[in-house]
Amino acid sequence: MTKLKQLRPQLLALAVVLVLIGLISPGFFSVTVQNGRLYGSLIDVGVRVAPVALLAIGMTLVIATKGIDLSVGAVMAITGAVAATLVADGHSVPVVLAVSLALGLVCGIWNGVLVAFLDIQPIIATLILMVAGRGIAQLITGGVILTFNDPAFSFIGSGAVLGIPMPILIWLAMGLAVGLLVRRSALGLLIEAVGINRRASMLVGVRARFLILATYAISGLCAAMAGMIVTADIHGADANNAGLWLELDAILAVVIGGTSLAGGRFSITASLIGALIIQALNTGILMSGWPPEFNLIVKAVVIVAILTLQSPAVADELSVLRGMLRRKGAKS
Amino acid sequence: MTHDALLSAQGIDKSFFGVKVLDGVDFSLRGGEIHALLGENGAGKSTLVKILTGAYRRDAGAMWLDGQEVEPRSVAEAQALGIGTVYQEVNLLDNLTVAENLYLGRQPRRMGMIDRRRMRGDAATLLARYGVGADPDETLAHYPVAVRQIIAIARAVDLSGKVLFLDEPTASLDAREVQALFTVLRQLRAQGLGIVIITHFLDQVYQIADRVTVLRNGRMVGSRAIAELPRRDLVAMMLGRELAEATAHRGSGATQPDTPAAFLFEGYGKRGSIAPFDLDIRPGEVVGIAGLLGSGRTETARLMFGIDRPDSGQAAVDGQPVTLHSPQDAIGHGFGMCPEERKTDGIVGDLSVRQNIVLALQASRGWARPIPRREADALAERYIKALDIRPPDPNRPIKFLSGGNQQKAILARWLATDPRLLILDEPTRGIDIGAHAEIINLIEKLREDGMALVVISSEIEELVAFSTRVIVLSDRHHVRELRGAEITAEAIVEAMAVPGDAA
Numbered sequence: 144m145t146k147l148k149q150l151r152p153q154l155l156a157l158a159v160v161l162v163l164i165g166l167i168s169p170g171f172f173s174v175t176v177q178n179g180r181l182y183g184s185l186i187d188v189g190v191r192v193a194p195v196a197l198l199a200i201g202m203t204l205v206i207a208t209k210g211i212d213l214s215v216g217a218v219m220a221i222t223g224a225v226a227a228t229l230v231a232d233g234h235s236v237p238v239v240l241a242v243s244l245a246l247g248l249v250c251g252i253w254n255g256v257l258v259a260f261l262d263i264q265p266i267i268a269t270l271i272l273m274v275a276g277r278g279i280a281q282l283i284t285g286g287v288i289l290t291f292n293d294p295a296f297s298f299i300g301s302g303a304v305l306g307i308p309m310p311i312l313i314w315l316a317m318g319l320a321v322g323l324l325v326r327r328s329a330l331g332l333l334i335e336a337v338g339i340n341r342r343a344s345m346l347v348g349v350r351a352r353f354l355i356l357a358t359y360a361i362s363g364l365c366a367a368m369a370g371m372i373v374t375a376d377i378h379g380a381d382a383n384n385a386g387l388w389l390e391l392d393a394i395l396a397v398v399i400g401g402t403s404l405a406g407g408r409f410s411i412t413a414s415l416i417g418a419l420i421i422q423a424l425n426t427g428i429l430m431s432g433w434p435p436e437f438n439l440i441v442k443a444v445v446i447v448a449i450l451t452l453q454s455p456a457v458a459d460e461l462s463v464l465r466g467m468l469r470r471k472g473a474k475s
Numbered sequence: 476m477t478h479d480a481l482l483s484a485q486g487i488d489k490s491f492f493g494v495k496v497l498d499g500v501d502f503s504l505r506g507g508e509i510h511a512l513l514g515e516n517g518a519g520k521s522t523l524v525k526i527l528t529g530a531y532r533r534d535a536g537a538m539w540l541d542g543q544e545v546e547p548r549s550v551a552e553a554q555a556l557g558i559g560t561v562y563q564e565v566n567l568l569d570n571l572t573v574a575e576n577l578y579l580g581r582q583p584r585r586m587g588m589i590d591r592r593r594m595r596g597d598a599a600t601l602l603a604r605y606g607v608g609a610d611p612d613e614t615l616a617h618y619p620v621a622v623r624q625i626i627a628i629a630r631a632v633d634l635s636g637k638v639l640f641l642d643e644p645t646a647s648l649d650a651r652e653v654q655a656l657f658t659v660l661r662q663l664r665a666q667g668l669g670i671v672i673i674t675h676f677l678d679q680v681y682q683i684a685d686r687v688t689v690l691r692n693g694r695m696v697g698s699r700a701i702a703e704l705p706r707r708d709l710v711a712m713m714l715g716r717e718l719a720e721a722t723a724h725r726g727s728g729a730t731q732p733d734t735p736a737a738f739l740f741e742g743y744g745k746r747g748s749i750a751p752f753d754l755d756i757r758p759g760e761v762v763g764i765a766g767l768l769g770s771g772r773t774e775t776a777r778l779m780f781g782i783d784r785p786d787s788g789q790a791a792v793d794g795q796p797v798t799l800h801s802p803q804d805a806i807g808h809g810f811g812m813c814p815e816e817r818k819t820d821g822i823v824g825d826l827s828v829r830q831n832i833v834l835a836l837q838a839s840r841g842w843a844r845p846i847p848r849r850e851a852d853a854l855a856e857r858y859i860k861a862l863d864i865r866p867p868d869p870n871r872p873i874k875f876l877s878g879g880n881q882q883k884a885i886l887a888r889w890l891a892t893d894p895r896l897l898i899l900d901e902p903t904r905g906i907d908i909g910a911h912a913e914i915i916n917l918i919e920k921l922r923e924d925g926m927a928l929v930v931i932s933s934e935i936e937e938l939v940a941f942s943t944r945v946i947v948l949s950d951r952h953h954v955r956e957l958r959g960a961e962i963t964a965e966a967i968v969e970a971m972a973v974p975g976d977a978a
Contacts, residue, residue, distance in 0.1 A: 329837050329845040332826075336834055340823045346782070346814060347835040347888065348806040354842070407825045 153400055153416040156449045160420055164427030171430060180303040184426060186311075192422035193310035194219065194369040194386065198393035199400070199414040200314075200321050201251075201362030206397050207338045208355050209406030210258055210265035212362045215393060217276025218250045219370035219386030224283040226371050227380035231291040239296060244367050250276070251363020255356035269359075273390070280382035290379035300375030310372050314415075317368060321361060322411045331409075334358060338406030392421055399449055420449070480539070481506040481669040482527070482558070482638050487536035489522055496522050499536075500695045502688060504638065504669040509660060511684035511701070512673045513713055515768055515933065518690040520673050524640050527671075528560045529553035540637070557637030561627045561644060567615055574598035574611035577630050605629050605659055621652035625659055632663060639663065641672045645679060649747050657683050675769030677706065678950045678974055691715045707972040713767065714935070714968060734758055735794075737927060738896050740779065742788035749774040750975070751787050752953040754946065756896060756927045761918060763942030764931040765967045770975075771951035772931045773815055776900045779929070780812040781805040806839055808896075811889030815900040815931070817878065821885045824874035828864065829855035831873045831884050836891045858887035863913060879910025886917065896927045903937065915941060935964045950975025 147154075165171045174183035198215045205212045222243045229239045250272060257268035302309045325331035336344040337351045345351050369389070374380050399417030402409040424445055428438045451457055483503040489496055497519045504510050514520050525531040527538065529547030538545055540556055547553035550560065567576045574591075575582075577598045583590045598611035607625050609618055615626070624644055631639055641660075645653045660670055660683060674680060680687060681701060689696040689712040696712045736755035744751030749771040756762055766772045777783045779790075781799035790799050792808045799805050802812075814820035823831055833851045840846065846854075855869040862883040864876070873884055882902060889897055899918070903911045918941050922928060932938050938945055945962050947955040952975035957966055 327845065329840070329842045332830060332834075332837060332845075333842055336823045336826060336830075339825045340819075343814075343820050343823050344834070344838075346780075346802050346812065346820055348803045348838040349834070350803065350838075 149410065150413055150416065152453055153413045153420075156399070156452075157416050157420050157423065160423050160427070160445065164423060164430070167427065168430040168432075171427070176306060179306055180308065181306045184430060186308065188419065188422050188426050189311040190308045191426065192418050193314045193372050194389055195392045195396055195421060196314040196415055196418040197317055197365045197369040197372070198362075198389055199396040199418045200318055200411055201358070201365035202390075202393045202397050203400070203402055203409050203411050203414040204321075204325065204334060204358040205265070205362050206394070206402055206404060207334050207406055207409035208358050209338045209341070210355065210358065211269065211394065211404070212254060212359060213266065213269040213390050214250065214254060214272035214276055215362060215366040215369075216386035216388060216390045217273045217280070218247055218363055218366035219373060219389065220280035220380075220382050221250065221276050221283070222247050222367040222370035223374035223380040223385045224280040224289065224382050226296070226374050227289040227291055228283060230293045230296045231289060236295045240371070243371055244364060247363040247365075247367020247370070248360055249363070250366070251360040252356065254363065255359030258359060259352040259355035277382060280380075280385070284380055284382045286382070288379055288381045292378065297375050297378055300372050300377075310376070313368065313372060317365065318411055318415050321365075325411070330354070330357070335408055338409075393418070395446065396421055399446070399453075401453060421446075480504065482538070482540050484527060484538040485536055487523065487526060487538075488534040489519075489526060489531065490534055496693050497526070497533075498693045500690065500693070502527070502695070503698070504671060505686075506637075506669050507664055507667045508685040509664055509670045509672060509683055511680045511687045512671055512690070513680065513687055513709070514690035515713060519693040520690055521642065522693075523690065524560070524642060524671070524673065527553075528558055528640055530560075554631075554635045557635045558640070559631030559635030559638065560640040560642070561624070561631050562642050567623060567627055567630070569616040570614060572612050572614055573602070573609050573618070573626060576615050576626060577601060577611075577633070581634075601629055601633060602626070605662075619652070621648050621655060624648070624656060628659060628663075632668065636668070638669045638671070641670065643673055643675070645674060645676060653679065675767065676950065677709065677767065678976070680709075681706070681974075689713055705972075706974065707969060710767070710968055710972040714971075737793055739791040739794075740788065741791075743778060743785050743790060744787045745774070745778055745783055745785050748783060748951070749778060750952045752946075754779075754953070756929060758895070758927050759922055759925045760943040761922050761928045761930055761941050763938035763945040763962075764929060764948065765933075765935060765938050765945055765971060766948030767971060768933070770948040770971070771953075772948055773900055774951070775948070775953075776812060776814075776898050776929070776931060779805070780810055780898055806835070806892070809894050810896045810898065811835065811892060811894035812898040813882070813885050813889065813900060813902055815904070817881055817885065817905075822873045822881050825872055827870050828859070828873050828876065828884050829869035832858055832869075832887045832891055835888045839892060854891050858884075858890065862887055862917065877907065877910075879906035879914075882906055882914065883910065886914070890921075894926070896929070897921065898929045898931075900931045901933065902930065903932065903934065935967050938962075938967065939964055947971055947973075949973050952976070 171184045174181055174185055176182070202212055202215065225246055226239050226243045229242060254269050254272060257263045257271070258265050299309055304312060325334065333349050333354055336349055337354050341351050370386060373385050396417035397414045398404065399420055400410060400413030402414060424442050428441050480503040485501050487497050487500040500519070500523055502523065512520050512524070522531065526533045529550050529552050540558070545556055547556055547558065568579070571579065574594050578594050583593045583597065595611045602609055605625055607622060609622055609626065615623060628639065644656060648656065664670060672684065684701050686698060686700050687704065687709065688698040691713065696715065734757045736757050738756040740752065740754040742751040742753065752775065764772050764775060774783070778785055779799070781801045781804045784800050790797050797808055823834065829851055832855050833846050837846050852869070858864065859867045859869060864880050864883045864887070873881055876884065902914050915937060918928060918930060930941070939962055942962060945957040945967060946953055947957065947967055947970035949971055954973045954975060955970035957970070
């Protein structure tokens with residue numbers, strides 16, 4: 144879909160990270176089949192990345208409009224708490240899914256109304272739900288970790304279809320669905336136009352407020368999905384920790400994917416690769432056997448390296464350098 | 476130097492990147508006078524003020540204050556000499572209190588600590604002198620722009636005390652606030668201050684100023700006492716034309732068609748923006764809009780296109796009353812508009828030329844009905860060829876095109892929607908001569924094809940050449956409508972000089 148050439152920096156970074164991890168822990172690439180299900184570190188990366196990947200899908204669209212959604216982690220906690228409560232009360236899976244997704248949508252619309260119609264700065268508008276959301280989740284669970292035992296719902300987190308774990312299928316499907324939605328309709332173009340120049344877009348009749356609202360709604364939906372996966376995976380809802388800080392990983396994934404925080408051109412595929420890079424690092428560091436206190440530092444160093452290589456200033460310098468080398472080569 | 480001058484400058488030159496923006500400008504200001512500095516866009520007013528107030532360094536020339544040659548190297552140095560400035564965007568801090576703003580950087584101290592009590596007291600005394608009842612402890616954001624403006628003036632005068640520069644001080648004030656500001660200025664004049672005011676509102680110039688200096692294209696046109704300068708002569712000075720020889724001939728000689736008016740505005744206006752006007756536009760005619768900067772040209776366009784909401788009057792399309800409360804409403808009735816500020820309001824810089832061309836059409840179709848790639852390619856190819864957009868590469872981000880080609884792409888954007896009424900606000904500003912001629916040809920061709928056009932322009936010859944009618948604006952009023960043989964550069968300039976309230 145998106146031209147591979149445009150994804151080259153992200154794909155290259157992912158390949159380098161994977162190769163480095165492979166050198167440190169040789170077992171990284173081995174994939175086995177047990178009980179008709181794929182197992183292995185690589186598969187594990189695909190499963191563990193699901194929440195951040197889902198959040199990054201919505202976050203990409205929000206950031207493309209020059210916005211940001213800090214509330215996604217809290218929305219995960221709310222929908223997780225509600226899903227766990229409903230499952231514990233014996234409701235069927237379709238009901239749980241429908242209610243949780245609707246709730247995520249409502250959360251997204253709330254953010255969207257604050258940003259698009261009340262013109263509150265996105266970082267402040269979504270900070271409200273980021274703080275309040277976790278409180279709401281705690282009220283729903285009554286302050287305890289709510290557990291349940293329902294194989295049907297747990298299937299979302301730990302089941303597999305044709306050997307492929309459900310979380311992988313879910314984030315791939317969501318990425319594909321949203322990607323098709325924005326690129327096969329005119330949503331993508333109009334969102335980019337609003338992100339680049341909202342005034343000019345409104346002057347040609349683009350319904351900027353509606354579009355901005357829609358991106359936050361999609362982001363809320365993605366967060367609800369992520370919340371359910373986490374809940375189903377741990378067979379319970381932990382209002383304090385579900386989705387904690389994941390909004391930051393999602394933003395990072397989008398930035399690594401090359402979408403500018405200043406809004407404008409975006410690529411969902413690139414954001415998903417960004418999410419994979421982050422998760423590969425997490426898993427790789429764990430497998431390397433280094434003391435865990437190094438994890439965050441190593442992660443930060445690698446991310447700084449990736450972002451430095453992507454920065455326009457460095458790109459300019461590199462092209463100048465390349466030009467000089469070429470000229471030198473031509474002379475000699 | 477003239478012995479009675481408080482502040483004078485002679486032979487001021489200034490160039491930016493090799494382009495001369497001020498060329499041997501002389502200026503002199505007496506104590507106890509209000510001096511208006513006038514000129515159209517790009518005349519060099521702001522540059523001159525920045526040099527006189529120490530913000531820029533001059534390339535050549537000299538300046539004197541009180542007969543002493545001075546050389547301010549910064550705004551602070553100019554202030555210390557006695558030259559204060561209040562900029563267009565009031566240079567105060569909204570989140571500090573009134574007293575803090577007045578004494579920022581020079582707070583009264585007591586044993587190393589800020590003496591708040593004294594600061595409050597001083598502030599209250601100072602404000603009382605200006606007749607402002609502002610509470611020194613209230614944050615500045617609490618007060619309307621007019622009060623902030625007077626606080627900024629109080630600070631500037633208190634800091635400097637001899638000369639005060641005001642850059643468009645009345646741009647965002649309503650009529651009553653303007654009068655309050657003028658009362659303060661008259662009071663300062665009586666105290667012997669020399670005041671320089673930059674403004675685009677000629678009626679205000681005649682109300683408050685004693686003398687005017689007119690700049691044009693970086694040169695000084697002249698300095699006159701306002702009492703001896705009829706408005707007509709002042710406008711002629713600003714536009715820089717010898718009225719006698721300005722008889723640009725009509726290009727097409729097109730006259731108003733006899734078709735019924737498709738677009739009708741009656742008593743359409745918005746307080747503080749443009750006085751109620753009547754306007755009817757027929758298919759196959761170009762209605763030119765002339766007027767100086769600040770005369771309400773752009774405001775008229777914004778109202779017609781639904782960007783601003785009117786507070787009086789009604790609009791009708793094909794005899795049916797319509798509400799135009801948003802650009803979407805206007806577009807729905809077949810309107811299109813190319814805004815004056817191409818960079819901020821027109822182009823979507825990072826998108827390609829093709830995407831910019833299809834944007835208006837896509838917006839009117841809605842997000843769920845995307846324009847197929849083949850259709851978008853065809854549209855882009857057609858308009859790139861028809862309007863000769865260069866380079867002819869539909870995939871290039873539009874921000875890399877020259878101004879003239881960007882303008883053509885924006886025109887293409889509206890033509891793709893097949894509009895019935897196209898409003899063009901300064902379509903030829905800041906573009907090269909070749910593109911200029913092409914756009915004028917395009918306007919004539921669209922008219923012949925039966926489109927209705929409203930074209931705002933500060934180039935009078937241009938308006939004379941392609942308009943079937945010309946509406947002349949002055950002081951936010953539509954003062955004159957010229958038809959057929961009446962349309963001459965001389966008649967337009969004459970009408971521009973009519974004070975708005977006289978119409």
